[in-house]
Amino acid sequence: MVWTLLGIMVILLLMGFPMMIPLIAGPLIIILFYMDNLDPTIMVQQMVEGISSYVLIAVPLFIFAADIMTSGRTSRKLLDFVGSFVGHLRGGYAITTAAACTLFGSISGSTQATVVAIGKPMRERLLKVGYKDSSAIALIINSSDVALLIPPSIGMIIYALVSDASVGDLFIAGIGPGVLIFIFFASYAYIHAKVYDIPLAPKVPWKERGDIFLKALLPLGFPVIIIGGIYTGQFTPTEAAGISVLYAFVLEVLIFRSIKLKEIPNIALSSGIVTSAVFVLVAGGQAFSWVISFARIPQMLTDAVLGNDPSALYILFIVALFFFIGCMFVDPIVVILILTPIFAPVATMAGVDPIHLGVVIVFQAALGSATPPFGVDIFTASAVFNKSYLDVIRGTPPYIVMLLIVSVLVIVFEDISLFLLRLF
Amino acid sequence: MTIGNVLSRLITGTSWHFAAEISRLAVIVASFMGISYAARKGRHISMSALFDISPKPVKKVLSIINPFITALVLFTVGYFAVLYTYGIYETGRTTAALEFPFWLMVVAIPVGCFIGGIQFLRNMWTNIVHKEVYIAEEKIDYDEQ
Amino acid sequence: GNDETGDNENGNGEAEHNWRFTVEETQGQVQYVYAQEFAELVEEKSDGAINIDVFEFGALGSEVDQVEQLQQGIVEFAIISPGFTGTLVPEGNIFALQFLFDDDQELNQQVLNESEAINTHLAQKYEEQSIMPLAFWTEGAMQWTGSSAIQSPADFAGFQMRTQESPLILRSYEAYGANPTAMSWSELYTGLQQGAVDGQENPLFFIEDAGFHEVQDHLTISNHNMYVTMTTVNTDFYNDLDEETQSIIDEAIEEMRDRSFEIQEEQNGEALELIENATDTPTDVYELSEDEREEFRELASEARDYFRENGGDDAEMILDMLMEEIEEAQGN
Ligand code: NA
Ligand code: NA
Numbered sequence: 018m019v020w021t022l023l024g025i026m027v028i029l030l031l032m033g034f035p036m037m038i039p040l041i042a043g044p045l046i047i048i049l050f051y052m053d054n055l056d057p058t059i060m061v062q063q064m065v066e067g068i069s070s071y072v073l074i075a076v077p078l079f080i081f082a083a084d085i086m087t088s089g090r091t092s093r094k095l096l097d098f099v100g101s102f103v104g105h106l107r108g109g110y111a112i113t114t115a116a117a118c119t120l121f122g123s124i125s126g127s128t129q130a131t132v133v134a135i136g137k138p139m140r141e142r143l144l145k146v147g148y149k150d151s152s153a154i155a156l157i158i159n160s161s162d163v164a165l166l167i168p169p170s171i172g173m174i175i176y177a178l179v180s181d182a183s184v185g186d187l188f189i190a191g192i193g194p195g196v197l198i199f200i201f202f203a204s205y206a207y208i209h210a211k212v213y214d215i216p217l218a219p220k221v222p223w224k225e226r227g228d229i230f231l232k233a234l235l236p237l238g239f240p241v242i243i244i245g246g247i248y249t250g251q252f253t254p255t256e257a258a259g260i261s262v263l264y265a266f267v268l269e270v271l272i273f274r275s276i277k278l279k280e281i282p283n284i285a286l287s288s289g290i291v292t293s294a295v296f297v298l299v300a301g302g303q304a305f306s307w308v309i310s311f312a313r314i315p316q317m318l319t320d321a322v323l324g325n326d327p328s329a330l331y332i333l334f335i336v337a338l339f340f341f342i343g344c345m346f347v348d349p350i351v352v353i354l355i356l357t358p359i360f361a362p363v364a365t366m367a368g369v370d371p372i373h374l375g376v377v378i379v380f381q382a383a384l385g386s387a388t389p390p391f392g393v394d395i396f397t398a399s400a401v402f403n404k405s406y407l408d409v410i411r412g413t414p415p416y417i418v419m420l421l422i423v424s425v426l427v428i429v430f431e432d433i434s435l436f437l438l439r440l441f
Numbered sequence: 442m443t444i445g446n447v448l449s450r451l452i453t454g455t456s457w458h459f460a461a462e463i464s465r466l467a468v469i470v471a472s473f474m475g476i477s478y479a480a481r482k483g484r485h486i487s488m489s490a491l492f493d494i495s496p497k498p499v500k501k502v503l504s505i506i507n508p509f510i511t512a513l514v515l516f517t518v519g520y521f522a523v524l525y526t527y528g529i530y531e532t533g534r535t536t537a538a539l540e541f542p543f544w545l546m547v548v549a550i551p552v553g554c555f556i557g558g559i560q561f562l563r564n565m566w567t568n569i570v571h572k573e574v575y576i577a578e579e580k581i582d583y584d585e586q
Numbered sequence: 587g588n589d590e591t592g593d594n595e596n597g598n599g600e601a602e603h604n605w606r607f608t609v610e611e612t613q614g615q616v617q618y619v620y621a622q623e624f625a626e627l628v629e630e631k632s633d634g635a636i637n638i639d640v641f642e643f644g645a646l647g648s649e650v651d652q653v654e655q656l657q658q659g660i661v662e663f664a665i666i667s668p669g670f671t672g673t674l675v676p677e678g679n680i681f682a683l684q685f686l687f688d689d690d691q692e693l694n695q696q697v698l699n700e701s702e703a704i705n706t707h708l709a710q711k712y713e714e715q716s717i718m719p720l721a722f723w724t725e726g727a728m729q730w731t732g733s734s735a736i737q738s739p740a741d742f743a744g745f746q747m748r749t750q751e752s753p754l755i756l757r758s759y760e761a762y763g764a765n766p767t768a769m770s771w772s773e774l775y776t777g778l779q780q781g782a783v784d785g786q787e788n789p790l791f792f793i794e795d796a797g798f799h800e801v802q803d804h805l806t807i808s809n810h811n812m813y814v815t816m817t818t819v820n821t822d823f824y825n826d827l828d829e830e831t832q833s834i835i836d837e838a839i840e841e842m843r844d845r846s847f848e849i850q851e852e853q854n855g856e857a858l859e860l861i862e863n864a865t866d867t868p869t870d871v872y873e874l875s876e877d878e879r880e881e882f883r884e885l886a887s888e889a890r891d892y893f894r895e896n897g898g899d900d901a902e903m904i905l906d907m908l909m910e911e912i913e914e915a916q917g918n
Contacts, residue, residue, distance in 0.1 A: 034511060035483070036509060038511050038514055041518060056658045056659075057524075059655065062654055063647055082523070179612045183800060184796075214577050290475055292475065296468065311606075329478060358642050536673065540753075
């Protein structure tokens with residue numbers, strides 16, 4: 018049954034079907050032909066469930082806000098400002114992108130929302146400076162995923178609830194690996210810029226920087242309000258998404274007057290299509306994961322794979338593999354919810370630190386989300402940038418190699434995640 | 442609605458408990474009603490790598506078979522969605538805060554699936570009638586990009 | 587999950603019947619432990635003919651999905667909290683009323699076991715929806731945590747209280763003067779940490795598991811309510827079973843009554859100890875006095891009237907009968 022399911026999905030995928038079809042048809046066929054007496058409407062119930070999470074509402078709102086800002090002047094002024102300070106450095110823009118995605122992603126808690134909100138304006142700027150589109154998109158997708166490791170990470174919160182680990186400890190433990198990845202990405206950005214000889218912009222004199230700063234003052238209020246609002250507790254990440262729409266609207270329509278009111282419905286429609294294309298996949302993914310759980314496939318697999326008395330390191334690698342593969346197909350949050358209870362007891366018994374395990378799991382979940390052939394962030398980027406699937410994944414291999422290296426380091430040296438905890 | 446929630450919380454210190462429900466409704470309606478529109482505009486996400494490198498006759502065959510099977514899957518899901526929606530209607534389940542019928546929340550799914558299926562059938566028909574490979578209104582063939 | 591390997595040794599899944607049991611909590615938490623022990627009892631009593639797989643929260647969808655799956659017979663057994671069926675069986679909202687039960691949890695469990703209002707009249711309402719309650723039981727008393735101390739209704743002035751989305755719970759907190767706010771649990775830890783909400787309510791084991799004490803300075807042992815849940819079976823499925831099989835289930839349910847109380851008592855006790863001993867995230871623990879509870883109880887009566895009028899056809903009858911039963915139990 019497992020092979021039928023995967024076989025159907027891969028064949029449909031390769032035939033170039035819309036991605037929603039393999040995700041929906043796979044579980045549908047299993048329910049209709051392999052499970053006796055099962056009411057097929059369960060399929061629909063789970064599709065509704067998949068898109069019912071309150072956290073997901075942030076995604077279309079950030080898409081809408083980003084669409085407004087990219088149609089208007091906000092993002093241009095913001096990036097003018099950043100560019101005036103780092104544009105003349107090697108890989109400066111790429112490093113800024115990585116930092117901005119990591120920062121924003123940690124706040125929004127959604128890797129997909131980050132791809133949209135930072136990725137969209139930043140990509141245009143990277144292209145203008147001379148980056149190839151494929152490397153720009155790859156940089157954006159992978160930087161956004163690192164966000165899952167930086168507090169306040171929703172992935173960590175869910176792991177903490179499922180396991181017995183402390184949320185606060187997990188937050189601290191995620192910082193080490195997060196910073197390590199950022200260092201890798203920044204070094205790569207520097208080398209990449211040198212090898213491909215990305216032209217350096219001339220250094221901007223301080224007086225001009227001041228002018229650009231003043232012009233960017235209002236747009237700069239955007240991150241200040243969003244970040245400040247969340248950290249001072251004025252609003253949750255989902256509400257911050259709503260505020261960002263309001264801010265973008267006030268700025269572009271009322272203050273800059275760069276967008277006419279009658280253009281807004283068109284922008285909303287475009288945001289709506291992107292939302293629909295992504296959410297239908299999230300819905301199908303939930304139906305798929307329900308069938309997998311109901312058939313007890315994860316339990317069958319762990320019995321077959323783990324065997325008797327495995328070592329801690331072996332378990333960690335197996336866990337990493339399962340989460341990595343799982344998150345290539347399904348939303349990381351769902352994978353964490355389903356797989357953690359299966360692996361955590363075995364791992365803890367073999368002597369794995371539960372905090373360390375959480376970091377490894379969330380790390381792999383983030384990595385899997387950006388790894389072909391599936392990966393929710395790839396779909397999101399494909400929809401948002403209106404690029405074909407192949408264009409989106411073309412530039413990702415170097416990042417996946419870097420992330421794999423870091424994940425081996427994190428698995429083998431538990432101090433990377435635990436050293437900050439030991440300091441306190 | 443979420444904006445309103447924050448504003449009202451900041452101003453009056455109370456919050457709209459139904460904000461989440463309205464947002465959820467909007468997400469469900471947008472997701473499923475969007476299937477057809479995204480199909481017409483060619484905005485559904487697909488892994489087109491193999492399709493792109495296929496010879497034209499293969500492409501032509503796929504461009505007829507794919508929308509047909511897609512429509513079939515959507516009609517099947519749509520049929521079960523009708524049963525699901527009717528089941529909900531019969532239990533009289535309501536939403537927690539606004540207490541409006543839950544079936545109104547999910548009725549967009551069968552409707553969206555059927556309209557989406559019809560759009561894919563139209564795409565198939567265009568490929569049967571015309572010679573070139575038609576993907577969607579704004580995408581005749583990926584080669585053109 | 588370590589007992590799963592034990593199961594494989596004797597019989598290797600050669601059971602005649604494979605049933606499914608969903609719970610609303612994750613491995614190791616009260617409901618999950620209950621379901622596992624229930625499954626073991628049934629397997630034992632049937633000499634291995636009946637195997638029950640327990641599905642932890644999340645495996646088959648949300649709590650509301652699990653209710654629907656029980657109704658459809660996709661799963662045979664489920665632990666369902668009345669809080670998630672409020673729109674289906676409005677009378678079940680009775681358990682959202684605060685300061686209705688006693689603060690002696692053992693006495694409360696005795697009422698839950700024996701009450702005619704609950705086990706006959708309320709159960710009937712569920713059976714009509716294909717949900718047959720086999721036992722009503724408590725997962726422990728609900729307590730408050732806050733960024734500031736909560737000792738009297740005055741402390742709730744301007745206080746952002748996170749609750750579930752139930753009109754009755756919202757009304758109760760409004761009556762105390764708080765601003766109740768609905769928020770998904772996945773956002774709650776961050777919400778408390780960053781101050782988007784000031785406090786929340788849960789049984790101790792859940793507070794400790796989710797780490798809410800790490801980001802809250804005060805814990806009030808308020809016993810303002812208890813978290814009531816039900817062990818349920820699909821009505822048609824149960825009625826179609828032969829008498830022998832039904833009695834296996836009934837016996838296991840009876841044996842689990844005392845066990846469920848022990849499981850929650852043990853977990854909540856351990857949780858309180860862990861919270862008190864977490865010295866790097868200190869939490870001030872305060873227990874309400876009887877006078878302080880009385881202050882809240884008076885304000886809570888408004889929600890009771892609201893329930894009588896809006897809690898469904900038989901709300902008034904069930905509530906009045908239950909209040910009599912509680913008084914009777916207290917009198918003994
Ligand atoms: Na994924
Ligand atoms: Na504390």
